[in-house]
Structures are given as structure tokens and as C-alpha cells.
Amino acid sequence: MSSGTGGTETSGSGDIARTLDLLWDTGRRPSRGPKPGLTLDRIVEAAVEVADRDGIGALSMRRIATELGTGTMSLYRYVPGKAELLDLMLDRVQRTSDDPADLGDGTWRAALEALGRAILALYRRHPWLLEVNQSRPILGPAALDGMEKVLARIKPMGLSDPELLSAIIMIDGYVVGAARTQLYQEQAERSSGLTDAQFWEAQRPALEKAMNSGRYPVLAALSEDTFDPGFDHFEFGLQRILDGLEAFVARRTAG
CATH class of the missing domain: 1.10.10.60 (Homeodomain-like)
Structure with missing residues (x-):
């Protein structure tokens, strides 16, 4: 998948x-x-x-x-x-469980949401996957089982078959990018010996000087919590993708 x-x-x-x-x-x-x-x-x-x-x-x-x-x-x-x-x-x-609850409450949105989180978890368990070019996969039973389960759940979207496949590809592509970013951050921390907080603290004097220069008014006006490490960028992005798909499905249904 x-x-x-x-x-x-x-x-x-x-x-x-x-x-x-x-x-x-x-x-x-x-x-x-x-x-x-x-x-x-x-x-x-x-x-x-x-x-x-x-x-x-x-x-x-x-x-x-x-x-x-x-x-x-x-x-x-x-x-x-x-x-x-x-x-x-x-x-x-890519083997999946047989528990239907793993794909949410039965709605297509819940299925795609669960898919996104499952793919992220897959890359967290097996980081080496990010180093494999899978643009031409050999499709085995686990891959097809997973695809079958997801497609069965999202069929009610009412999209064409190519569009349904594209929705899955969209989620997968987003998650791969997020997983790669997380992996690179962890690798950088291990190789440098600096935590993320220490890395940014080392840049603080230079950045404060740049913000006080007047050259970057929009950046300087950002709220203090803009770069809060507790903000879940992955979840925010995933939900916005699903919002977009929901709006598209609604337009298609109305049309």
C-alpha cells in the first residue's frame, strides 16, 4: 500500500x-x-x-x-x-490485522484517516522503508489485502476508480514526506549530538538580531507559540487533506 x-x-x-x-x-x-x-x-x-x-x-x-x-x-x-x-x-x-475497527468507524473519512496514521506507524517501525524506491512494487498478498480493505471502505465516496486510487496515493505521499522529515530530524540529533532545543538555542542570538533589524516584519510579528514543538503538524496536515476531499465529495454529490 x-x-x-x-x-x-x-x-x-x-x-x-x-x-x-x-x-x-x-x-x-x-x-x-x-x-x-x-x-x-x-x-x-x-x-x-x-x-x-x-x-x-x-x-x-x-x-x-x-x-x-x-x-x-x-x-x-x-x-x-x-x-x-x-x-x-x-x-x-505491510501485513494488516483482520480487525475492522483498525479502519475507523466505517466512514470513508475515518478509513483514510486511519490509513494515514497506519502508514506513519509503519515507517516508524521500519525506517529503512524510506530508503527503498517502491515506484514499481511487486504486489503480493499483504499489499493487495490492505488495498482491498481500504478501497472497500472508501467506495461510498462516489468517486471514479482512478480518483479513489488517487485519494490513497495522496494520503500515502503526504505521510511519506512527514515520516521522512521525522526520520531526518532524529538522524540529525544523533549525528550532531545536539537536541532539537539545543540546535535552535544556538541560533537564537543571530535570529533575534535579524528579527530586530526590521527586515522581516511578518516573521518578527509571529506569536510566541508559532514554533511550539507540541503543535502536531502531521495531524493538522492530514485533517486538511481530508477536509479537501470531503468538500470535493460534497461537490461531486451535489453535481
């Missing part, structure tokens, strides 16, 4: 037919591996754990084999390579 863009890895760059076989469990199963308990599911789980802990750059077949306590060649009996494994990882992390 999510279409984050990055640069270090690209979805769909492996053997597409083999990846689809693995995603939909239509391919030939390997003979019993040399290590009891080694399965494709366990390999994918281990890969996600490595990426969650150390980033997508740490992902390699050798590293996963080490995590599982087996030889690298054993993994190739289950998955052709890293590219195909990445697509399995992408589908795995």
Missing part, C-alpha cells in the same frame, strides 16, 4: 516471476534444508529484523545467514537473492 521513495534499493529489481511465485506460494518448495527449522518465512523475518536494527545497508545474504546460524548457500535454496528477498520483506511488513 505504501510507495515510499528512496535511493539505496529498488523494489521489483529481481526475477519478477520467481518473486511472484514466492509471494503467492505457487513455486516449487525446496527440499528439506540442512538446518532444521529453516524456512522462507524465517529468512524473511530475519532480514526484516536486520534492516530494522541496522538499516537496509546492512542487509546481505551473508549477514542473514549469520543471523540464522547457517551457511549462505543454504538461503539460496529458498530465495534467489537479495533483490527478491527485498520484495518479500516489503510485502511482509
